[in-house]
Amino acid sequence: MKADAVRGHLDGLLLAVLEPGPLHGYAIITAVQRRSAGALELRTGTVYPALNRLERTGLLRSSWDSTGERKRRRYELTDAGRRALAEERSAWQAFTAAIGSVLDPAPHPGHAG
Amino acid sequence: MKADAVRGHLDGLLLAVLEPGPLHGYAIITAVQRRSAGALELRTGTVYPALNRLERTGLLRSSWDSTGERKRRRYELTDAGRRALAEERSAWQAFTAAIGSVLDPAPHPGHAG
DNA sequence: GATGGATATATTGGCTGCCAATATATAGCA
DNA sequence: TGCTATATATTGGCAGCCAATATATCCATC
Structure with missing residues (x-):
C-alpha cells in the first residue's frame, strides 16, 4: 500500500476505529493497522495532528487518562x-x-x- | 464528490477509459465523466499533463489525428x-x-x- | 461580421494534506 | 546500560491535483 493512500479518507478511519469505544492515539494507530490486516500504517505525524483537528472541529473529545501507568490522551x-x-x-x-x-x-x- | 478525490487513482482512470479503444484528451475527460455518472469531472490541467506523463513512461502512445476537422491528439x-x-x-x-x-x-x- | 458556446490542447502557480524525520519520556527486560 | 515497545508532539517537505489562464477552430444565431 503506497504511503500516501489514505489521503482524503483519514478522518473516516479515525472516527471508525473510535466507534466501538474510546482509545488513545497510539492504540488508534494499532487499531487501524490491525483492522486493515497490516495494510495501513499511519504515522504519528499524520495521526496526532488529525486527532487535534478533529477535536477542534467538535467531532472528538479528549481527556487525560491517569489510571495508573503512562500518560495517555483518551479520545x-x-x-x-x-x-x-x-x-x-x-x-x-x-x-x-x-x-x-x-x-x-x-x-x-x-x-x- | 470533492474536487481532489481522484488523487492517487488518476492514472487508473485514464488507462481504463482507453481500454476499449483510442481517444483524444477531451473525449477522455467526457468518458470519465459519463462512466462515473457525472461524479468525476477532471480538469484539463489535471488530464493533459497526466497524459503527457503516461506517454513519457511508456504506458500510452499518441499520434496527431488529422482525419478532417480539428486537430486532436489520439491516445x-x-x-x-x-x-x-x-x-x-x-x-x-x-x-x-x-x-x-x-x-x-x-x-x-x-x-x- | 460579430457574438457566444462547444470542442480541443496546453501551461503556470498554488495549496491541501499526508509523510519523514526528529524529539521527548516511561516501562520492562536482559 | 542498552534495546524495544509504548506514548505524544512538532517541523519541514513535497507529490499531485486544481484553478486560472491562454489559444484556436467550428457552428449557430443574430
Missing part, C-alpha cells in the same frame, strides 16, 4: 463525530462507486440485451 | 499500459479492501462462535 466520539462518521461512510460508498465504475465499467446493464 | 494503450491497468485494478481492490475493512469492519468471521 472518544461526540454526537457530531458519529454523524460525521455516517457521512464519511456514505461518501466512501459514493467514491468507490464513482472510481469503480470507471475502472471496471458495468457492461450496459438494463434494457434487455 | 492509445501500449502493452505496458495494459499491464499497468491490470496493476491499477488490483491496487484498487487492495485499497478499497483496506479502507473498507477499517470503515466497516467484518464482525469476527471464522473460528465458530
